[in-house]
Amino acid sequence: MAKVPLALAATGRDEVAFQSWAINAVGREHAKQWRSGKNLLEHLVQATDGGRNCIKKLIIFSHAWPFDPNGNRGGVKIGGPDINGFYLNQRLYDHEDARYLSDLARLVRSGEVQFCDDQEIIFTGCRVASSEFPIKLVELTKGTVIAANGSSFPKQGNPPGDQTGEWMSGVNLWEEQQAAKQGHYVGWLKYTYDPNTQQVIEEEVGQKTKQGYVFKVW
Template sequence: MARKKLALAATGKDEMAFKSWAVNSVGLENARQWTSGKNLLEHLVEVSNNGRDCIEKLIIFSHAWPYDSNGNRGGVKIGGPDLNGFYLKKQLYDHDDARYLSDLARLIRNGEVQFCEDSEIIFTGCRVASSDFPKELVKLTKSTVIAANGSSFPKPGSPPGDTTGEWVSGVNMWEEQQANKQGLYVGWLKYQYNPNTQQVTEEKVGNPTKHGSVFDIW
């Protein structure tokens, strides 16, 4: 069984940046673009070789969510209307090409998608951790999942995070800045499955900054 790496770059707004980061993270041969939740899952099936190989590292470059004190619907989306991404649960006006964790669960049960035992999934979209999506994904895949609880972007500097792989999760806009002052954690979070307790653990990761943390995506 071959162990595969895969980076998926969302199309639409900022797609050239996403594509460049995907190539930088895993190499051109392991980078793909995704156009919808349906297409994202198709890539997982292809790379898994219908269960004959396993995914050891998956990085999803995409847009996600603005700050909301109530959290968000969970998942990721391409650059454009929030209708056809890969989500925690279905909503009324989703496009037919949207997909959900329940769809991934079916593919895993059928042996069409397989993650390696020690696999890692990283999301670069803003505030992917501000919902139950990462925890439910961990339960489903038993992978380690890493996601931002704040605004996510490559670390500025020379050389920049686009080159070094260092990614910032921090504050953006006034409301989130005020929430951070009141104790909201806006850095990176790591989720892991504990087979002994059958629970998902949550851990703050990365190098702390004044408002957030920096994590090495690659």
């Protein structure tokens, strides 16, 4: 079984940047655009190729969530209305092309989507870690998930982070700045499945800087 990388770039707002980053991360052959949750899962099925492959590294470039002290609905969305993304749970207003972790679970159980034993999934969208979504995904895949708990963007510099793969997770706007001053963590979080305890281990990762926390996505 071949171990393959895959980078998925959301369409809509900022799609040109997302696609460029996906190509930089894994090469043009393994970089695909996704336009809905349905399409995102289709790419996972295609990458698995009828059981001939397993997905070793998956990077999802997308938009996600503004700061909310109560967290968010969980998941990722394309650059447009929040109705047809890939989410933790269903909501009444969702588009018919939205998909959920429960849909991925069915594909994993049927073998249509296969992750390698040492797989890693990285989300670059803002505040993907500010929900139960990463934990539930780790429980499903039995691997590792890395996501930002703050505002996520390529690191500034020469060369910039969209070339080097270095990304920041930090604060945006006054309310989140105040929360960070009071101890709210705005960096990267790594979630790993422990087969011995069957629990998900949460770990803060990345290097702290004045702008936030730096993590090398690729």
